[in-house]
Amino acid sequence: MCAALPTQSNDFPAWYGDVVRRAGLAEHAPVRGAMVIKPYGFAIWEAIQRELDDRIKATGHENFYLPLFVPMSVLAQEGDLVEGFAPEVAVVTEAGGKKLDEPLAVRPTSEAVIWSTYARWVQSYRDLPLLYNQWANAVRWELRPRLFLRTSEFLWQEGHTAHETEEEAVAETLTILHDVYADTLENVLAIPVLRGRKSESERFPGAVDTYTLEALMRDGKALQTATSHYLGQGFARAFGVRYTGRDGSDQYPYATSWGATTRLVGGVVMAHGDDRGLRLPPRVAPHQVVIVPIVRQDDRAAVLEAAGAIAEDLRAAGVRVRVDDRPDHRAGFKFNEWELKGVPLRIEIGGRDLAAGTVTVARRDTG
């Protein structure tokens, strides 16, 4: 195993890349800007996903799923959207060995497919609101990719809602910002955020207002961790989503969209990590406690049994525990490895502890 990491103060980008790779979160894939998310990294994402999904559902939304491909003609129906995403859209021009009659965009975001679908779903004010979310991947050919923070393909959730009134849509935008995103960031990921509104030039293409959460990373830079857009009636008009209102007249619904991505994993790394590696918030740590049995040949069985018993007790209490009984590594190696991987709490138990009826406990966060 290699020696120490680059330090944050010397070279933060090198530190970041090294931690992501050596902690087993992700690695580069053969395609430019694409990444392989490894099991340990994906487990963190799954935990974040669960927390976000619970809150999305608690605020009244349902999940659905729409296709990866968007016909170019559909994407083009909303002018700002095509224009805004044109530089980073990947397009499929050939399939089944033939040139396609119409090129297909790989979704950079799903407003277009979704609103062309909503056109069929909204006929009356009685059909509103539509409060839907999807967990999906999206592709944006960004100029400068970075693991988790900006990858060509990323995973996210994107919510797309339709409302009868502007007030209701704006309220939705803010509910998501506060009750879903800020709550997850602060209370699950332990990352304080500033809630803000984007300037006109930074707004999502086609949006009336874009709200954002900005979080401070340990290199002193801010990271945009989630966005919630109030879209007004632009998308409804562009995609012909009209319904009969309470007074019998034609109306356009008001829209919102909002998203949070795998970037959040990178945010956790950069907001909490130190020169020894990751420090994971317990709520999203794949292993909240690791037990390292310290064994010799003569006390191996007894120590492992004691370690197993502690693990069972903790599991019964709802704690995610890993007993590191790998015989091929010594204790010191494991200490370093689990610190690199950011496990919040380590319990060491050996022959001496057994005799004394104690264990040794080390917290990762106080390093």
Add this chain to the structure above:
RNA sequence: CGGGGAGUGGCGCAGUCUGGUAGCGCACCCGGCUGGGGGCCGGGCGGUCGCAGGUUCAAAUCCUGUCUCCCCGACCA
């Protein structure tokens, strides 16, 4: 797109200036000793040096072209 850097066993690198047919650390495999902070000893497996041309008796090394990746900036979740 502008500015840097780099492509050599799985990973990280040296060798390139001063051509002579590949080396180191880690990892991996086998054996033994060890076992409370990244153990030690011995023995192994594994690469023709991004790609394509060219020069030469001989190219990782020189020449030409080309592709890719990483970092910084602008753009972005």
